[in-house]
Amino acid sequence: MEQAPFFADIADGPDGGVAHWLRCADGHRIRVGHWPLASAKGTVLLFPGRTEYIEKYGRAAQDLAQRGYATLAIDWRGQGIADRVHDNPAVGHVGRFEDYQLDAQAAVAHARELGLPEPFFLLGHSMGGCIGLRSLYEDLPVAAACFSAPMWGIQMAAPLRPLAWGLSTVSRSLGFSHAFAPGQVSDSYIEKVDFSENTLTSDRDMFDYMKAQLTAHPEFSLGGASLHWLNESLREMRGLSLRAAPNVPCVSFLGSDELIVDPDRIVARMRKWPQSELVMIPHARHEVMMETPETRKLVFDKACALFDAQSPVMA
Numbered sequence: 285m286e287q288a289p290f291f292a293d294i295a296d297g298p299d300g301g302v303a304h305w306l307r308c309a310d311g312h313r314i315r316v317g318h319w320p321l322a323s324a325k326g327t328v329l330l331f332p333g334r335t336e337y338i339e340k341y342g343r344a345a346q347d348l349a350q351r352g353y354a355t356l357a358i359d360w361r362g363q364g365i366a367d368r369v370h371d372n373p374a375v376g377h378v379g380r381f382e383d384y385q386l387d388a389q390a391a392v393a394h395a396r397e398l399g400l401p402e403p404f405f406l407l408g409h410s411m412g413g414c415i416g417l418r419s420l421y422e423d424l425p426v427a428a429a430c431f432s433a434p435m436w437g438i439q440m441a442a443p444l445r446p447l448a449w450g451l452s453t454v455s456r457s458l459g460f461s462h463a464f465a466p467g468q469v470s471d472s473y474i475e476k477v478d479f480s481e482n483t484l485t486s487d488r489d490m491f492d493y494m495k496a497q498l499t500a501h502p503e504f505s506l507g508g509a510s511l512h513w514l515n516e517s518l519r520e521m522r523g524l525s526l527r528a529a530p531n532v533p534c535v536s537f538l539g540s541d542e543l544i545v546d547p548d549r550i551v552a553r554m555r556k557w558p559q560s561e562l563v564m565i566p567h568a569r570h571e572v573m574m575e576t577p578e579t580r581k582l583v584f585d586k587a588c589a590l591f592d593a594q595s596p597v598m599a
Contacts, residue, residue: 295342295343297319303318319342328407330344331357361387374470376506392425405428407432408434539565
């Protein structure tokens with residue numbers, strides 16, 4: 285168990301946070317961090333979104349700890365300070381979308397090796413929500429699942445959808461799928477936009493928190509996605525949309541001002557998911573866990589109420 289860098293000074297999380305390097309089944313190196321908690325009711329497996337990293341969820345881990353839960357988070361392959369997949373470290377890329385399952389499996393094995401308290405619970409944001417849904421079909425050992433603006437579809441204008449499919453598909457056979465997808469650049473989103481125009485959060489303090497992290501540690505920065513990543517994600521989301529809901533209690537959160545993932549896909553999925561609830565949050569943007577204090581309280585209260593209902597400690 286090799287210890288990895290962990291930047292507590294920017295995480296603003298609970299005391300005792302630590303990270304380790306892990307080797308996945310295919311040899312790829314990822315970073316997994318956790319915030320332990322004495323007498324925890326269970327452990328939340330936090331699956332971050334695209335471009336994200338462990339420390340970004342320090343405050344979320346603090347919210348979970350206040351409600352009795354330890355947290356484990358992942359630097360997915362290709363982002364954070366896990367091994368980058370592309371020759372250009374600014375490009376968001378993955379060989380196959382299924383490769384993220386190797387990261388998830390390594391993280392679960394690590395949680396058990398550490399003896400983190402069970403039951404485990406899933407909390408997946410955006411791309412992490414897509415990975416997490418697949419993981420549920422792959423028997424991820426969780427008692428309940430919570431999703432924040434899950435990437436079960438990407439929001440784009442109807443005329444652009446066939447173009448995205450066509451260009452990203454043909455790029456594979458013609459050998460340019462490693463290039464940026466149209467409109468994507470090497471700068472990370474949070475670094476290139478002002479608060480007034482950002483689509484992530486309406487809370488200035490949380491926006492500044494995210495921006496300050498990348499200023500302090502530019503090695504976390506990740507730009508736009510490759511055409512290959514786009515094609516892999518489109519294929520994965522379409523495949524998942526054709527499957528019946530997993531048999532796992534679930535709550536999902538979606539902001540009314542969502543501009544990144546496809547709200548219609550989320551509504552359609554949740555409508556057909558037994559033992560589930562979709563919570564619509566007025567005026568919230570994409571990062572509901574990094575929104576105003578009132579929104580964050582709603583999200584973590586609701587998520588932990590679901591976890592509590594499945595926890596033997598609360599029975």
